[in-house]
Amino acid sequence: MTDNTMFLPPEEKQNSENKPAPAVEKPADRKKRKEQNRILRIAIQVIFFLLAPSLFTTAFSGIKHFFTLIHQGEPLENNGFITALVAMCVFTMLFGRFFCGYACAFGSLGDFVYYLSEKLQKRTGKRLPPLPEKAGKVMQHLPYLILMIIMLLCGLGVYGNLTGWSPWEVFALITAGNFHLGGSILGIILLLLIMAGMAAESRFFCRFLCPMGAVFRLLPVFPWSLLKRDTDKCIKGCSACRKLCPVHHELSAGLNAGDCIRCGKCIDICPRGNISIGPVPKIHGFPTIFSWAMSSG
């Protein structure tokens, strides 16, 4: 019962095997498209960085505010924090984590630091040792821990007493043009350490530390909006998409789909154009849900 293809009529099964491969894009065209998309991505990141550098802290303040209210036993009220949080969560649930990939100022900082570091590494010919994949897999759980600790501190009402430690706050102050950072020595040190991490690993903060990302990761992203790879059509041994992915996301169907930050780099690099959004491959609509219900029930 676990084989989902049983719900397809046999002729459709055959069709999907005999279908001619889609017209393959010329390498030159692909390169051009890739470059255009890269520039577009950077332009969007710069615009958001300049116009709304504190969006990520505003949304996360919604979470902190919520737990602080619980501590005080006060009813939830509609304010800018909660609005930003709800709006961003709804958007992410419908379309995926575009916010992380394009709009988050801290994510853009990470991209920029990593870009500079790559340039420097190429020029000097010395490469930083890559983080072992296994260590990365373990460290990917850290954001949940950080999120839980912050929620707990807010819920206990002690968060407000801890000042000057937050690297986000230091970053937000700097982007707001406030350089009176005397009270935030710990925050400055943490920010510098994080920037060192950003130089060594792509999207270091997003993958290993970001508590807002932890929230986004757990959200139910509408399956239609997830990027999917048609693995049957892949070139044997090609893993261009996985190597390029800034969050080291495995683009097979399923597990940890929430990791994807929708930067779209994999779509541009794939020589076969195998990665796209749309319905979950081969299975359409309700039968999927039924088949799952039947297989688990």
Next chain:
Amino acid sequence: MDDNRQWMLRLMGLALILAMVMGYQIKALAWHSEVVQNEAQVHAAEEYNAEIRAAQEQAAQRKGPAGQAGRDADAAKTYKDGSYTASGRGFGGDITLTVTIAGGRISDITINDASGEDKAYFDMAVTLLQTIISGQSADVDAVSGATYSSNGILTAVRNALEEAAQ
């Protein structure tokens, strides 16, 4: 398929969390209305006390000038009428505001410039103005979660009141 299965599981998790939030909200609203009721009672009692105090003072004045000293001390705390503009450092720069004193009391506070502040945070901090006016004092706690903007507002108000006291 795993994608759909995971989506459903997460949807259920989200529904559970939202249900918990709703449950909390219903409970908290009930608490809140109790608090409001209690406050109304306290307020009524205080008003009644004030009436009695006023009556006692009147009676004491009729007897002799003994009560006068206490009233003079009170008068010394009030401010000179006028408008006082001052600023304090907020999140992304200085916050400038004008405190209006009428009849020796803080009657109004208007924000002149808060261009360096982030809207969501500043909107929360701005609720302090009402607290300051109703308490007639800038000795109030910063709004948690909007500390920088709050401190900017409080510093500015304190600076303005210092001017007004001279």
